[in-house]
Amino acid sequence: MPPRHSKWPRTILLAGIALLLVSLVVAAVLASVLTRGKQEMGPRRLKWKDKGTTRNLREVILGRCYSYVAARQPALGDKDCLKIWESLKQAFIYKNPCNITPEDYQPLMELASHPIPCNKSLFWSKTNDLVHRYTKSNHNFLTLEDTLLGYMADRVSWCGDPSAPGINYESCPKRTECESNPISVFWKMASKMFAEAACGVVQVMLNGSIEAGAFRSSSIFGSIEISNLNPDKVSAVQIWLMHDIGGPQSESCSGHSIKRLKGILEERNFKFNCEENHRPVQLLQCVNNPDHADCRLCSSKMETP
Template identity: 30%
Template sequence: MLSLLFQLLLFSKPSFEASLCNNLYNGTTKNFKDIVLGRCFYYINSLHKDNCEINSANLNCSLIWDEFYRVIVNKSPCQVSIEDFDQFVHLTSHPYSNEKSVFWSGTYKAVHQISRLKGDWTLEDTLSGYLLDGLSFCSDNKSDNFLTICPTDCVTRNNPFWNAVSKNYASKATGRVTAVLNGTRNSGALSNYSTFFNYELPSMNFKNINHFQVILLHSPEMSKYETCQMPKTLNTLRNILQSNNVTYECIDDNFYLKNFLCIENQNSPECQKLFSAFSKTSSVIPFWHASASIIALTTFNLLF
């Protein structure tokens, strides 16, 4: 248990530590090819070395890279289409527990910290998403390589790569599906600008889904734009699901996800109140250590 707690503390450091370096670089990630190939080999040979289904998928990192390079290089970003990635999607496909699919919008960090502890699958836990997660890339029709400066259109927004792999991931969701959405942002939990709304939701095969759970997160010390009890954009999602005979459920601020948010906002009145009972019985433990302790003690019983 102490080992688990230590890992949680490492993964849950306050985010301001990572923002000390003001990196304005907006081109293709440096050492891009090495990172992608390294991730591919690590994913297959280390991260999932004991996963027989993935091992039997005959994934070939060299072929995957060559196909990605073929699609991207010597084209301007907006010349690349979603369909251009069909072969890449095929080459990176592998079996996984698609009945444990978790979608997210505006809640990246909290979702991935919890999903990896629970053994759920986000897009970024599949090979196609894992390879490019957090990386940037672009080329143009005058270059046979990646560029050090990328445009905004079709790179940082409306990126055909992420649209393609998101559509494919969503099409495979079955059984009970979870979506962790942002109830704080002014564009709403079901933002018209989000990948979830524009590409993932329309790509779902609702005949294979019987239950859809929305977890609505709210950032501490920020106004709640939308809640489950007072929905705005979520009415649209509920109507889509119910018209397809899918059971809809909405939960405000899941306890475990809220704990992770409070680790990074430990001084907010909301978070202080949340952990006051625990702090009274563990007064010698710093606040954010105490919150991590709660998570560690309940890790094996996490339920969305």
């Protein structure tokens, strides 16, 4: 009969195995908890200074696209709004919003482009509200925002993020944070295409009540659209220099920035004409100021430098 103490090594071995198993189970549970916590937190989303992507962006873009094709331009009935949305999404989703390129938007530009009738292109700078009130009341002219691309994107924002879900609804970069952000690149591309499509006489509405000057080389019009007007297609450039009703008349058609604009256009062989307070636009301004002295006179000055 073996001695009684011979059971101790076996008991110690079993206890050691049990302790090891318990340790393994505890480690597995802790690892699972930590991993799940990391998954729930996910990678940290990039933070920027501007507002984030417009909520329900897909529905907004699709709704505007269908509305434009059905009501504003029925002749564009062959446009595939779903493909247009997917092309826009692929241009920025899951991408660092400071690394967007023109190539990202090229498929979208091709899908959404359409002809612009001659003599109907209306460019603008610092006259956003007035110029679009005008095109809503007078359908003889089209701004960029009156094209399919501009109509879908007007006052809408979007940007991506490398982390899931690939779209940042909290913040997007301002232009001062990085030039190659989704909104800036989009509008530069769309503006370039709009200018390239212009033909005949083109109109430009500028703000003559701005102290810094009506024409600015750094504006979209000054830096992109002018250089992409085609002298072989555009016969003349007509400037409408508008002053605020009751506001300062900081610049006239003989002002310093208008002269600079004239020089740029004539150097590119464009005919140039400038009119102060184009009467149809001024009458629209007077709808909200019918009793003002400027509206009772409603005079229109013309100068052909």
